Amino acid sequence: MESHHTYSINLNRSPFKGEMSVLFAGKGQPVAGHFIGPAVHDYFLIHVVLDGEGVFETLGKAYTCKAGDAFVIFPDILVKYQSSMTNPWSYAWVGFSGDIVETSLSSIGITPDYAVIREFSLSAAQKMLRTIRKSMDKKNSPALGNMEASGWLRLLLHELGSKHIGDAEQSAIPDSHSFRQIDQAIRLMSLQYGQQLSIEGIARTLGYHRAHLTRLFKEATGLSPMQYLLKVRMKKAEELLGSELTVAQIATSVGYNDPLFFTKQFRKWSGQSPSSYRKSIVGGVTNHTT
Structure with a gap:
């Protein structure tokens, strides 16, 4: 049919x-x-x-x-x-x-x-x-x-x-000021993921207490700020693992000074070590359908 x-x-x-x-x-x-x-x-x-x-x-x-x-x-x-x-x-x-x-x-x-x-x-x-x-x-x-x-x-x-x-503006979307602040936090993480960011520092920049920022962030995205920052970093790491950079260079590029700690975080994220992930994507093909 x-x-x-x-x-x-x-x-x-x-x-x-x-x-x-x-x-x-x-x-x-x-x-x-x-x-x-x-x-x-x-x-x-x-x-x-x-x-x-x-x-x-x-x-x-x-x-x-x-x-x-x-x-x-x-x-x-x-x-x-x-x-x-x-x-x-x-x-x-x-x-x-x-x-x-x-x-x-x-x-x-x-x-x-x-x-x-x-x-x-x-x-x-x-x-x-x-x-x-x-x-x-x-x-x-x-x-x-x-x-x-x-x-x-x-x-x-x-x-x-x-x-x-x-x-x-006429619906139940969260307070517009808070929404803009969360958007700024997201933009900051998306642009500065390679820096030594802290949630306390981001909250201070936006004029919020860490606990208040975390609550608003979860309401807007479903993730805590730390979870979102981890997601941004790991997604960028996945992309960089398709390049010629070493694992240590990639770790530094996404905000981790310790390559071993980066490897541990990446394994938790993907279920594979960075080296294993790199091997798995060589020649990989993704199909898209609707």
Whole structure:
């Protein structure tokens, strides 16, 4: 049985490494009742509903989405989405990844708890998504196509964020001052992970007591500041292990003066030593689907 009446997808043949970058984009019209999940993804994914309606489920909540709505899927969070039986939706999507993505989405009010954007400019979003797909058809210059697609992705996020932030001012999103402060803490960690950061120092910089910052940070991200900093450092270490740098050089680059302590932390994070992880990624290939 066919799952879609129509379906097309474009893949990016030259994505940036580490930076925010489009992985693929597509457009489809699923059959009535078609669903995906419950499942997790290892990349970010935006679906824009073009017509009809369906239900998006995440974090124990269900949201009915119709034309002009969008929903954002975050990595490692269980989701399910299903087309209506009576008025099946059609949608366009874009998958993307990068070290700055989570921070960028958070800065415009899009988080796993606030991942549905209502009634934004559908015509503008359609144009951007269509251009993203066309960008990846530049067979003679995939690098230029990648840059163009990444630029249009940022414009799409601007469109979604402009609507979302306006709605958030009237919703239950945490106090805007606190939200901005947490965003500053995230940005500081994302940029200064190679320095000898301390949570006390970050809290002092933002004018908070450590315990208060930790509480606000957990409310906003689901992680403690130390857990988030560890995640940033380990993700960067994974990236650097694909380079020619020694383990000791990588340790210093991500904020650890003691290579043995870095190795211990990395093993806890990945289940492998840095050397074993380096061997495992040689020649590795990742497949992306929606």
